Amino acid sequence: MREGSRSLLTAANIALASSPGDDVQDGDDNVIFLVLVAPSHGKLLLTREGGRRPHDGPAVTFTLADIKDARVVYDHDGSEATSDSFGLELQLSAVGGDRRTYSFSVVVQVASWNDRPSLSLPPNDTLTVIAGTDPG
DSSP: OOOEEEEOOOTTTTTTOOOOOBBBBBBGGEEEEEEEEESSSSSEEEGGGGOSOEEEEEEEEHHHHHTTTTOOEEEOOSOOOOOOEEEEEEEEBBBBOOOEEEEEEEEEEOOOOOOOOOOOOOOTTOOOOOOOOOOO
């Protein structure tokens, strides 16, 4: 992803394999992710269904259905960091009320972008350049 942009968290980022013998309840809403460690250089956001306002809120918990519905977004803060990561806990509801948990990290690779330079003018908005001087 590019510095300062947003990227969807997809099933390509988190692959979940479960065997029928695991006795895990069916349904993507029963696969829950809890954010244990927030990203350092961005935010995880959960968009609302159908684009209702407000559009985004912090993703504290979300489901596999949210990922499949393209509702979970990583929003990079625009800093010069070339990578970021966040920690998740996967919670599976098993038949009989048991809950299994697995913790893991997701690493985000960030491509640098040549930012525009910022120009800061003096309080009177006048820039004075003296002829024959080196601006460097």
